[in-house]
Amino acid sequence: MSIKLPKFTPQAAQLWSLLPIDDKKNVLENVYCSHCKDVTTMFNATGRAEKGSLILNGQCAVCMNPVGRYIEADAFR
Numbered sequence: 001m002s003i004k005l006p007k008f009t010p011q012a013a014q015l016w017s018l019l020p021i022d023d024k025k026n027v028l029e030n031v032y033c034s035h036c037k038d039v040t041t042m043f044n045a046t047g048r049a050e051k052g053s054l055i056l057n058g059q060c061a062v063c064m065n066p067v068g069r070y071i072e073a074d075a076f077r
């Protein structure tokens with residue numbers, strides 16, 4: 001398990017490691033927050049894998065509202 005992502009399950013960390021660094025940045029910095037009604041940055045991210053897809057959950061950096069991202073399995077092929 002990565003030290004940087006202690007809250008990722010091993011499977012999620014594996015999927016995450018397959019993404020290019022630019023994509024990782026893009027994913028974490030372009031999260032829609034339903035409270036801010038705007039694109040924001042996710043922090044305190046946790047990750048889990050489901051059927052080859054990666055599900056990220058975290059908090060909006062602006063208002064602390066829960067935010068999430070779903071990365072389809074296709075992104076890792």
Ligand SMILES: [Zn+2]
Nearest residue numbers: 033036060063
């Ligand atoms: Zn927000």
